[in-house]
Amino acid sequence: MPDATFPLIGQPPFEQYTLTGAYDEMFAPDGSVRPAYAELARRLRALSPEELQQRQRYADLTFLNQGITFTVYGNESGTERVFPYDLLPRMITADEWQQIERGLSQRIIALNHFLRDIYHDEQILRNGIIPRELIYSCRHYRREMRGLDVPRNVYIAIVGTDLVRLPDSQFVVLEDNLRVPSGVSYMLTNRAVMKRAFPRLFGAHGVRPIDHYGQALLATLRTLATDHRPEPTIALLTPGVFNSAYFEHTFLARQMGIELVEGRDLLAHDNVIYMRTTGGLRRVDVIYRRIDDDFLDPMVFRPDSVLGVPGLLNAYRAGNVVLANAIGTGVADDKAIYAYVPAIIRYYLGEEPILPNVPTYLCDRADERAYVLEHVDELVIKAVGESGGYDMLIGPHSTREQQAQFAERIRANPRNYIAQPTLQLSCAPCFIDGIIEPRHVDLRPFILFDGETTTIVPGGLTRVALRRGSLVVNSSQGGGSKDTWVLY
């Protein structure tokens, strides 16, 4: 058998595999296999296509049987779909992971400082690092949070940050998800399925475990309550069965052994939150909420919300209940604020960012807007307050008509849009329709922060743009996922 440096491209099972300008996770530009993938390459060469197919079918069936689904919005009345799963793991070496881990910790700590500051002394605004208007005009900035102290000063306890890898092998941050990040259940179930499909491959590799995420999340939530209640009752607040991430909510509640509640199960009485159980009203101390700010408390935010709990914000303000994440964290993952995150890191920590940002043009600034409007066909344009790949244009993959539409939207509401160069996301081998081909991938690691330490389980969700050449990895837009192996 040839050694790992031997060019495998063109040989079975890589006969259809081609290298593009993007960084390839498995193959070096000369076609040799990167060391982290050597064992996988060996194993793949030993398996027949039929055996691979069989394992893929087995994995698909496992997902289906376990009811691991998500709901697609805009589709006829919320159809449930299985999240497409790719069989081949994505490898991250110990060195790469160390840099990611340090970079994410640094970023989360700085963003947490930033949130505390803009809801208290506003020093960063007073010092003119960030224009005040940018904060005050942000849809997710919550004036109700001004001057309100949150337990342990933790605003963002649960974070999922999207990284992509550029052609020079550098990982860069694409966006921070500081409100209600999702996807961690797929990270965990991908691993569980992978262990059944390829039990022997694990042993040969030395893969760091991620199964303790549930315990780590629970520990974080408990820590947030310790100053306040020694034996806290913790509940996960879901919008209900029609939410796209409902599977994840049930999954995490089960993993942590906590109650899965809806707004109608909770009530506020004398500034304390209770849940209605058959045994009576039970006090709730910590709420891991998977509901957006807008829907949390109809007394304060959207009055038509039936998903929330009237009086929740007052109980929160009185310190009688902990919310994770805090209210108003969306101001820090606004895509216009994103452009300032390197400055935020320098300002609060006096350090250079370990993980760089993607260059970002703010359409709110006249000069940058002019540039964006001239280059709509080259850039990626995103709405600042959206996530999940909605309200977004990928210039090179768009029609003239779409480009004109976006230019119009930018002119009408410049504060609402930013633009970034179209990035060459790295590629990883995927097993698609019986053959192995490269597809673009990103990486979403999940970070927990309890006020002192950040915990990042070694892994994350590698999302795959399943259509050939596509750069959109969102599950709602035809993306899939694969297991992510951080190696020892």
Next chain:
Amino acid sequence: MLSRVADSLYWMSRYLERTEHTARLIGVGLTQILDQTPQAIAPRWSRLLAALHVEPPVTGLDDPQTITRLLTTDAANTASLVSCITLARENARQVREQISSEMWEQINQLYLRMRAATIEQIWHDEPVEFYQMVKERLHLIQGITDATMNHGEGWRFIQVGRYLERIWATTLLLEVFFQPYFNGDEGAIGSIDWVVLLKSCTAFEAYCKVYTADVQAAQIAEFLLLNAESPRSIRFAADQLQDSLEQISQLAGGRHAGRAERLAGRLRAQLDYGQVDEIIAGDLPLFLRQIRQQCTAIHEAIYQAYITYPIEQALLR
């Protein structure tokens, strides 16, 4: 357990029981009515509709297809099979993580089949078999529930829902059959009708084992009301109901449904020590209506204790 979850399990169970009951009645109706004279058909369908609390249609009371459409695929009729299974499935969906996947799959499959069914297709194929299939699916769901779900608080709420519904439905059925008998119109009820009643309760075979095939009104009343062993008898259901309420009281911890338990205990005692000759000598239809009133009272007491209790009475810690 969250009150909302208990509520959904309870209603899921009631709707499943209702679906089974309706399918069973239609099935018996079809087999027993097909060989009747056209004049005899309409009153019998009308009796069946009354037993299901469904308003008879303006025309077509002698047309089995009209009646079965009303009771099967008519979504506007809240008592139709499709309405009942839809509500059962909706409640199951709300608590999907509390029930076993096997339960969910079966309920969902039955729902999908019912949604896809048309009365033309049912009659084109084999109507009796269709209702037999529905009934069997529901027995399967019940078996899977008992075999795959923890027999904890949630399962107990399912039991409560099932047996309360069964008492309610059976008393209504008995009332409809016994009312003419008590009105002195004994000729209106022939032995064929008593057989229909027993078969409507899946109790004909069991009855024959106890009393032989000699169908007598008093014996039928005794069997369906007071038999301790038949799972279709009201007494059996009342026993199960009281047991489950006692269990819930212990499992819920903190709150006691004193009133619900007392009411269920009284109902049970009434049936445990009831004498059929006394009941028959008295006003049986009234007796049955009173049992249903007690069911309503028990339902309300359960809600007061576990689901919609006032906040000021229920603060823990």
Next chain:
Amino acid sequence: MYYSILHKTRFRYSAPVTESQTEVRMCPRDEGIQRLIEFHLTTAPYARINHYHDWLGNEVYHFDVATAHRQLLIIAESIVQLTPPLPLPDQLDGAAWAMLDEIAAHGDFWDFLMPSHFIQTTPALLDLAREIGAERRSDPLTVLREMNHSIAQTFAYAPQTTRVDSPIDEALLARKGVCQDFTHIMIALVRRIGIPCRYVSGYLFHRTEDHDRSEEDATHAWVEAYLPEVGWVGFDPTNNLIAGERHIRVAIGRDYADVPPTRGIYRGQATSQLEVGVKVVPTAVHIDETEVLPQITTASVQAELQQQ
């Protein structure tokens, strides 16, 4: 001046409701020329009352009534003292516009310069601005005085023609409304020319000799604009007044949405009916502070020493 204020609110429900939650902004502010001496809030049915400062410094009281009820009564009683404000200059320096721009660019006034829920620059507002000359000219104080006067002249006072959630266009097109509408219109005009401007809710003490247009037994609203060197100045476009000793300030906000006297939610299939009554009276006797514990004079100290 000392005032006693009684502010009574009654909600009546068509059917019993439970778990009602209510927030109340009725506690007069304790700042500037106004001193809060006493505030007391009671409810029927009884509820335990909590309170907090909102982000605008307003004191918010809130409570919940868990039991079934068909009526909710809220009684707010306060006693405040107001001292006469410093007299305003006749006009400001011509450089005041430039100073305003400087303040806007560097100060923390964005909330009172940007559009907010009710404050939108609509075509109807631009028409009015043209009509009454609400543009930058002479000096900011003069423009504000004229604007205050023009709104009072242009709009008829007509209770019950608009609702609490009416957008300003309704009053702009009908040329009539109540204090809330005039206040919103003036804020929109003032912010448009770059002067920070906010909404004030409160009470107006009516004297018979004043012939105020606003209703005596209701809450009142007016605007406050920020001017260089002078600070926040209150203008009452309903009555064409500069706010002074008769304007009792309760809450400030970007517009009405930040300061409703009550905000609430309940569980139940019921419609609610709201009744509000307000009474403001000067407290009967003003006690001069020097009448009690007179100041210690040197002479009295010496007399004391001699006695010993």
